[in-house]
Amino acid sequence: MAKPGNPFGAHRVIEPKGVLPQPAIKVDNDMSEIYDNEILVDVDILNIDSASFTQIKQQANGDVEEIKKIMLDIVARFGKHKNPVTGSGGMFIGRVAKIGEKLAHRDLKVGDKIASLVSLSLTPLRIDEIIEVKKDIDQVRIKGQAILFESGIYAKLPTDIPEELSLAVLDVAGAPAQTARLVKPGDTVVIIGATGKSGVLCAYEAKKRAGITGKVIGIGTNPKKIEDLKSLNLCDEILKLDCTDALSCYDAILKSTNGKLADLVINCVNIENTEMASILMCRDGGTVYFFSMATSFTKAALGAEGVGKDVTMLIGNGYAKDHAEITINLLRESPELRKFYETKYVNK
Numbered sequence: 138m139a140k141p142g143n144p145f146g147a148h149r150v151i152e153p154k155g156v157l158p159q160p161a162i163k164v165d166n167d168m169s170e171i172y173d174n175e176i177l178v179d180v181d182i183l184n185i186d187s188a189s190f191t192q193i194k195q196q197a198n199g200d201v202e203e204i205k206k207i208m209l210d211i212v213a214r215f216g217k218h219k220n221p222v223t224g225s226g227g228m229f230i231g232r233v234a235k236i237g238e239k240l241a242h243r244d245l246k247v248g249d250k251i252a253s254l255v256s257l258s259l260t261p262l263r264i265d266e267i268i269e270v271k272k273d274i275d276q277v278r279i280k281g282q283a284i285l286f287e288s289g290i291y292a293k294l295p296t297d298i299p300e301e302l303s304l305a306v307l308d309v310a311g312a313p314a315q316t317a318r319l320v321k322p323g324d325t326v327v328i329i330g331a332t333g334k335s336g337v338l339c340a341y342e343a344k345k346r347a348g349i350t351g352k353v354i355g356i357g358t359n360p361k362k363i364e365d366l367k368s369l370n371l372c373d374e375i376l377k378l379d380c381t382d383a384l385s386c387y388d389a390i391l392k393s394t395n396g397k398l399a400d401l402v403i404n405c406v407n408i409e410n411t412e413m414a415s416i417l418m419c420r421d422g423g424t425v426y427f428f429s430m431a432t433s434f435t436k437a438a439l440g441a442e443g444v445g446k447d448v449t450m451l452i453g454n455g456y457a458k459d460h461a462e463i464t465i466n467l468l469r470e471s472p473e474l475r476k477f478y479e480t481k482y483v484n485k
Contacts, residue, residue, distance in 0.1 A: 165261060176284070201272065204272065212263070232251075252307045254291055309405075310464040315460075321346070323350040326400065331355030343401075354393055416450075419448045425437075
């Protein structure tokens with residue numbers, strides 16, 4: 138009989154005792170035995186969180202071998218891939234190797250291909266070999282294993298969507314699902330980082346939900362990516378702005394909305410110091426949704442107070458009910474959207 142485990146994975150925490158796996162400094166990544174409520178997975182691909190991978194690439198000066206060393210060091214030190222600078226992780230896809238007896242009732246069997254829907258920052262992980270680093274799409278092919286806890290969520294990979302594409306969009310599935318909840322008909326929505334992986338999905342949902350009486354304004358910095366976004370016709374207006382420059386962003390959105398500002402601002406960028414631009418572009422009584430893992434709670438909370446902004450600020454929860462199915466269905470619903478992502482993530 139396997140040892141009984143805590144539903145939230147606390148039994149894997151090494152340091153400090155008494156915390157859950159995500160805030161823990163170090164977790165046990167010994168895969169030789171699993172607890173009765175764990176799923177052991179042979180991992181094929183890691184999709185590293187955008188903020189984390191951007192930081193790692195900068196630290197490595199873009200050198201692939203150095204990226205490998207940094208990633209291996211993170212896992213060796215912490216038993217999981219939790220970037221010590223950004224605090225974020227990512228997700229994986231792999232094949233189920235073993236299922237604890239307590240979870241035998243689940244609709245899952247050995248050999249099933251699944252994507253984890255919980256962060257690598259809490260997932261016990263062992264990397265035996267890094268086979269390939271796809272640094273343009275934040276994906277790393279490995280040989281290794283990971284543990285999913287009883288409370289850990291996952292999705293069986295669809296058979297009609299390529300694996301690399303499924304992994305890419307499922308990594309940010311919380312963003313479009315939450316956008317669908319937040320956007321109301323007639324809303325003016327500003328999306329910071331609208332040209333990125335999560336931003337495009339948010340723009341698609343925002344356009345659908347705001348309707349013909351609403352307005353979706355996308356913000357990006359890369360001219361090529363802005364042109365790609367324009368081709369999808371998801372935004373009523375696309376602005377090239379530096380969102381670390383809060384005042385320029387405020388002036389641009391003030392002009393674009395005839396002084397009304399946005400009902401909802403969605404922040405999807407992977408860089409720091411964009412909190413104040415997000416807050417200033419939102420009207421009093423509006424909502425700012427921080428999906429970015431580069432967000433500082435302190436900067437957002439004290440910054441809003443400092444400029445006298447009465448806005449509701451939401452932290453981007455990577456989980457929303459049925460978020461995996463919602464996001465995969467967006468690709469089935471829109472051939473244009475699917476082609477856009479296939480161009481970027483399939484066979485790269």
